[in-house]
Amino acid sequence: MTKKQGEGTKENYQGAESIKPKYVLRLYVAGTSRKSLRAMQNLNKLLKEELEGQYELEIIDIYQQPIFAKNGQIVAAPTLIKELPLPLRKMVGDLSDTNKVLAGLDLSGRE
Amino acid sequence: MTMLTKSPTGIKGFDEITGGGLPHGRSTLICGSAGCGKTVFGMEFLVRGALQYDEPGVFMSFEENEEDLIKNFSSLGFNLPTLIEQKNIAVDHVFIDRSEIEETGEYDLEGLFIRLGMAIDQVGARRVVLDTIESLFSGFTNEGILRSELLRLFRWLKDKVVTAVVTAEQGRETFTRHGLEEYVADCVILLDHRIQEQIPTRRLRIVKYRGSTHGADEYPFLIQANGFSLLPITSLVLDHPASSDRVPTGIDRLDTMLGGKGYYRGSSILLSGTAGCGKTSVAAHFVDSACKRGERSFFIAFEESPKQIIRNMKSIGINLEKWVKRGLLKFHPVRPTLCGLEAHLAAIHRAIEDFKPNVLAIDPISNLVAVANIVDVKGMLLRLIDFLKTNEITTLFTDLTQGGMSIEQTELGISSLMDTWICLLSLESSGERNRALFIAKSRGMQHSNQIREFMLTDKGVQLVDVYLGPNNVLTGSARTTKEAQDKAEALDRRQELERKRSEMERSRKMFHAEMAMLQARFESEQENLQKAIDKEEALEAVLKRDRNDLGTMRKADRLIVPKSEGKDEKGDFE
Numbered sequence: 001m002t003k004k005q006g007e008g009t010k011e012n013y014q015g016a017e018s019i020k021p022k023y024v025l026r027l028y029v030a031g032t033s034r035k036s037l038r039a040m041q042n043l044n045k046l047l048k049e050e051l052e053g054q055y056e057l058e059i060i061d062i063y064q065q066p067i068f069a070k071n072g073q074i075v076a077a078p079t080l081i082k083e084l085p086l087p088l089r090k091m092v093g094d095l096s097d098t099n100k101v102l103a104g105l106d107l108s109g110r111e
Numbered sequence: 112m113t114m115l116t117k118s119p120t121g122i123k124g125f126d127e128i129t130g131g132g133l134p135h136g137r138s139t140l141i142c143g144s145a146g147c148g149k150t151v152f153g154m155e156f157l158v159r160g161a162l163q164y165d166e167p168g169v170f171m172s173f174e175e176n177e178e179d180l181i182k183n184f185s186s187l188g189f190n191l192p193t194l195i196e197q198k199n200i201a202v203d204h205v206f207i208d209r210s211e212i213e214e215t216g217e218y219d220l221e222g223l224f225i226r227l228g229m230a231i232d233q234v235g236a237r238r239v240v241l242d243t244i245e246s247l248f249s250g251f252t253n254e255g256i257l258r259s260e261l262l263r264l265f266r267w268l269k270d271k272v273v274t275a276v277v278t279a280e281q282g283r284e285t286f287t288r289h290g291l292e293e294y295v296a297d298c299v300i301l302l303d304h305r306i307q308e309q310i311p312t313r314r315l316r317i318v319k320y321r322g323s324t325h326g327a328d329e330y331p332f333l334i335q336a337n338g339f340s341l342l343p344i345t346s347l348v349l350d351h352p353a354s355s356d357r358v359p360t361g362i363d364r365l366d367t368m369l370g371g372k373g374y375y376r377g378s379s380i381l382l383s384g385t386a387g388c389g390k391t392s393v394a395a396h397f398v399d400s401a402c403k404r405g406e407r408s409f410f411i412a413f414e415e416s417p418k419q420i421i422r423n424m425k426s427i428g429i430n431l432e433k434w435v436k437r438g439l440l441k442f443h444p445v446r447p448t449l450c451g452l453e454a455h456l457a458a459i460h461r462a463i464e465d466f467k468p469n470v471l472a473i474d475p476i477s478n479l480v481a482v483a484n485i486v487d488v489k490g491m492l493l494r495l496i497d498f499l500k501t502n503e504i505t506t507l508f509t510d511l512t513q514g515g516m517s518i519e520q521t522e523l524g525i526s527s528l529m530d531t532w533i534c535l536l537s538l539e540s541s542g543e544r545n546r547a548l549f550i551a552k553s554r555g556m557q558h559s560n561q562i563r564e565f566m567l568t569d570k571g572v573q574l575v576d577v578y579l580g581p582n583n584v585l586t587g588s589a590r591t592t593k594e595a596q597d598k599a600e601a602l603d604r605r606q607e608l609e610r611k612r613s614e615m616e617r618s619r620k621m622f623h624a625e626m627a628m629l630q631a632r633f634e635s636e637q638e639n640l641q642k643a644i645d646k647e648e649a650l651e652a653v654l655k656r657d658r659n660d661l662g663t664m665r666k667a668d669r670l671i672v673p674k675s676e677g678k679d680e681k682g683d684f685e
Contacts, residue, residue, distance in 0.1 A: 030221035039216070062222060066229040073206045074222035076251065080215075092251070093216030104213040 023055035023105070024084035030077035031063045035094045039078040042095040050107050080104075115322040118166070118238065118274040121159025122152070124341030128326040129317065133298060138265050138275040140295040142286045143302030148313060148334050149278040150175070151187065152302070153240035155338045156276050158189045160238045161199035166274075168238035169201045169230040173246035176204040187338050201230040207250030214252060220260040223247075224267065231271065239268060239275040248289050258294075265294050286318065297321045303329070312451060312487075315341060331453045340457050351500040352377065358470065358505045361400030362393065364574035365533075368550055368559035374531055375555065377503035379496050381526055383510040384535030388546050389565060390509040391415070392572055393535070394472040395424045395431060397507050401470040402434035409468035410442045411459065413478040417442035428570045441466050447478040452491045455479070460498065468504060475509040476525075489525055496528055530554045535565065538586050545586035548574065564590065 027043060029036035040059065047055055062069040062077060072081065076092040082105055091104045117131035126132045133139045133156070141149050150172075157168035172180060180202060181191045194200040203226055231239065244261070251257055268275045277295050279287035286292045292299055299318040306312075314329040332341040357372035366373045374380055382390050398408040412420060420442070421431050434440035443462050445455070463471070479488045492508075499506050508529070526532050532551040537544045546565040550558045563574040564586045578585035578593045585593050 028222065030219075030225070033221075035217050035219065042216075062225045066225045069222045069225045070203060070229065074226070075205060075207060075220055075247070076218040076223075077221035077225075078218065079222065088211055089213060090211045091213045091215045093214050093218040096216035097214075100213050100215045104215065 022085065023051055023082065025055055025057045026072065026081045026083060027057065027059045028062050028069065028072060028074045028077060028079045028081070029059060031061060033077075036078050038094040038096065039080070042098075042101075043080060046095070046098060046101060050102070050105070117323070118160070119164060120156045121163045122155055122339045122341060124330070124332070125315075125339075128330060128341070129320065130323060130325065133274055133276065134320070134323070135274050136269065136272040137297040138268055138277055138295045139298040139300060140277050140279060140287065140292055141300050141302060142279045142281050142292075144281045144304065147281075147302040147304040148332075148339065149302060150242050151334050151339055152300075153242050153276045153278055154180070154184055154189065155187075157200055157238055157240055158184075158191075158194065158338075161194055166237035167199045167201075167234040168240065169203070169227065169234065169236045169273075170240045170242065171227060171230070172202065172204045172242050173207065174243055176206070177202045180204075186336075187334075188336060189338070198234045201234045201236065203227070203230050205246075207246055209250055212250060218253075218256065220247070220257075220264070223260075224264065231273065237273055239273045240278070241275065242278045243280060244277055245279050245287065245289050245291065261291070261294050312453060333453045333457050335454070335457060340460075351497065352503060354503060359400050359404075360393075361396030361398075362572050362574065364563065365393075365548075365572075368561070368563070368574075369531070369553055370556040370558055372556075374505055376505055377500055378505060378530035378554075379499065379528065380505070380507045380531040380533065381510060381529040382507060382533050382535065383512050383526075385512050385537055388535040388537050389567055389572065390511070390535060391420065391474055392424070392427055392429075392567060393533070394474050394507050394509055395420070395427075395429050396572055398440060398470065398472050399424075399429050399431060399434070402431075402437075402439040405439070406469035407467060408434070408440045409463065409466055409471045410440065411471070411473045412442055412444045413447050413473070413475060415444075415474075417444055426569070427567050427572070441468070447481045450482075452479065452483045452487055455482075456491050456495060459495065463498075463502070463504070471499065471504050471506040473506065473508050475511050477511040489528075492525055493528060526551070538584065540585070540587075541589050543587050543589075547577065547584075547586060 025043075025047075027039065029039060043057075047057065060068045060072075062074060068074070072079075078092070078094060080091040080095060080101070082089040082091070085106070089104045091101055095101050116135040117129070117133065118135045119126050119132040141152055143149050154170060157170055160166040160168050170180070175183065184191055191200065191202070195202060205223065205226070227239070230236065247257055247261075248254070265275075265277075277291065279289070279291045281301070282288040282290075286299060286301060298320045301316045301318050303314045303316070304312075305314065313332050313334065315332050316329045317325045317327065330341050332339060334340075354376040356376035357374065358376050359366050359373040360369065382393055384390050394410075398410055401408045410417075410420070415423070417435070421435070424431050431440060435442070441462075443459070445458065447455070449455075450458075476488075476492065479491070483491075496506070508525075510525075529552075531553040534549055534551045536547050536549075538547050539545075546567070547562050548565040549562045550560075552558075562577055562584060564577045566573045566575055575590075578590040
């Protein structure tokens with residue numbers, strides 16, 4: 001189910017190499033649309049706050065690599081997929097509803 | 112303005128009722144309940160498009176995955192793996208799991224567009240199937256977004272000039288559960304799967320077809336080993352050819368009754384009658400005579416097995432076996448209850464297309480009532496007749512009239528569909544049953560109005576004049592008796608005549624004889640009278656001489672005898 005790192009475009013690769021990442025996330029965006037940019041901003045902000053150093057993020061532009069849309073079963077854009085830890089979750093939309101995103105990342109209980 | 116162009120589906124019958132197929136470059140909505148054949152229609156549209164019309168296609172499945180599709184369609188004879196490999200068809204399975212999805216803000220369906228766009232580019236698709244796009248509604252909750260995105264999708268498809276088929280589940284009061292007909296408004300087709308009297312029938316109806324005429328009926332269809340097949344009334348108009356060619360019936364006197372030449376080529380003939388009145392035999396004659404002319408004949412037997420028919424027909428001197436061996440005659444034995452009407456019709460269509468017969472016999476059509484109601488059977492026959500006429504196949508249908516019914520009443524009420532209607536009946540009188548035949552109608556030809564006795568002999572069917580008495584029609588031994596009686600009477604009459612003639616001769620002879628006798632008598636009387644006259648004259652002469660002699664002797668003066676004196680004296684003699 002999980003894909004190797006090298007597969008996506010790692011435009012925005014954050015996280016310390018030394019620490020074993022706990023979260024494997026993929027964000028599928030459709031070019032630089034308003035929704036896509038907002039999703040990236042929202043995600044970066046949230047990750048910085050909640051999962052600093054514990055994640056591996058791949059951002060994939062499905063305009064440039066449509067095959068990933070097919071392989072990742074992407075219908076809506078933008079879509080954030082939590083590949084690990086299981087269970088797999090798909091969060092569609094610009095990630096502006098922080099509570100829902102946190103719930104999707106199983107982080108809603110934390111503070 | 113240019114006319115609406117159409118993309119042929121290649122689906123049997125469908126292109127006929129739509130006048131060429133689906134609207135080209137537009138989207139068509141196929142709706143119906145679960146299991147009604149939406150996916151099959153869509154897939155066949157693509158496969159036939161790729162194979163027959165050189166139009167590759169994309170199948171976007173929201174329900175079945177690629178593997179399942181391949182498996183399911185291999186049973187319909189579609190080799191999807193090869194088509195996919197040859198880049199004739201691209202399949203994309205869109206999997207949406209509600210439980211995995213969380214909506215966290217504004218989104219669009221760009222992912223779907225990109226995938227579809229990629230698949231279209233991959234094969235150069237001209238056709239697209241979205242099956243069933245409504246699944247999106249179960250995956251996403253924001254209907255506002257979905258609706259605007261669907262609207263965008265259909266516009267986008269139109270811009271790409273692909274002919275699209277979109278399937279959707281039928282809603283309770285709307286054509287589709289989510290009102291897709293609002294977006295896909297060019298062509299809407301409704302599929303239906305109904306069970307009536309335990310026999311399921313699939314039906315198709317074109318609800319809407321913008322910019323085109325179309326058949327408005329519900330058309331029964333089948334999903335069979337070779338895919339979707341729709342058996343419409345082949346054309347929307349009555350325009351099949353009408354040949355003035357004649358086809359002999361195989362029975363000489365029946366030909367005579369039908370204007371001397373037999374049936375019209377391509378006409379449909381109904382042969383109705385009660386049980387055991389010789390319907391199959393007339394059919395066998397027809398088929399046999401066609402084979403003798405080297406024409407191909409097809410015999411659909413709903414009642415008897417071919418072997419049984421061959422055996423039975425041998426008993427009246429018709430050898431059908433040799434035609435079967437020579438490949439001129441083909442039997443199509445099938446139990447009416449084996450399948451539904453549509454399956455029968457499809458099987459007959461296929462068989463006819465394979466065998467290409469000139470004449471066809473169906474024995475008997477009344478058995479079809481076992482599988483469907485009369486209205487449906489009538490509808491099916493109408494479509495069959497239409498198909499046969501279009502192909503100029505002369506067809507003889509036999510129909511069993513139930514006992515107690517009027518002879519001129521077919522169980523199916525189909526006589527109006529027929530060009531020629533021959534009634535066979537049995538006449539019961541003086542302890543025996545005899546067969547008779549008459550022509551109830553025969554369109555477009557002079558035909559006999561006479562009832563003929565119909566006899567099955569070892570040389571086949573013979574038609575004999577019946578005895579037409581002043582009060583009744585006599586057949587069988589009654590006819591023979593009557594004929595013998597007639598013969599006797601005729602003999603009597605001849606004898607009487609003879610007698611009269613000889614009597615006349617006799618009387619003439621008698622007359623002549625009497626005439627001769629009278630003549631003889633007359634002649635003898637004449638003779639006698641003449642003799643008497645002669646005698647008297649002689650006597651007179653003698654007397655006169657004697658008187659003169661006496662005068663001379665008396666020395667009288669010169670004897671002058673005044674005539675008057677003399678007269679006085681011998682008065683009586685002059």
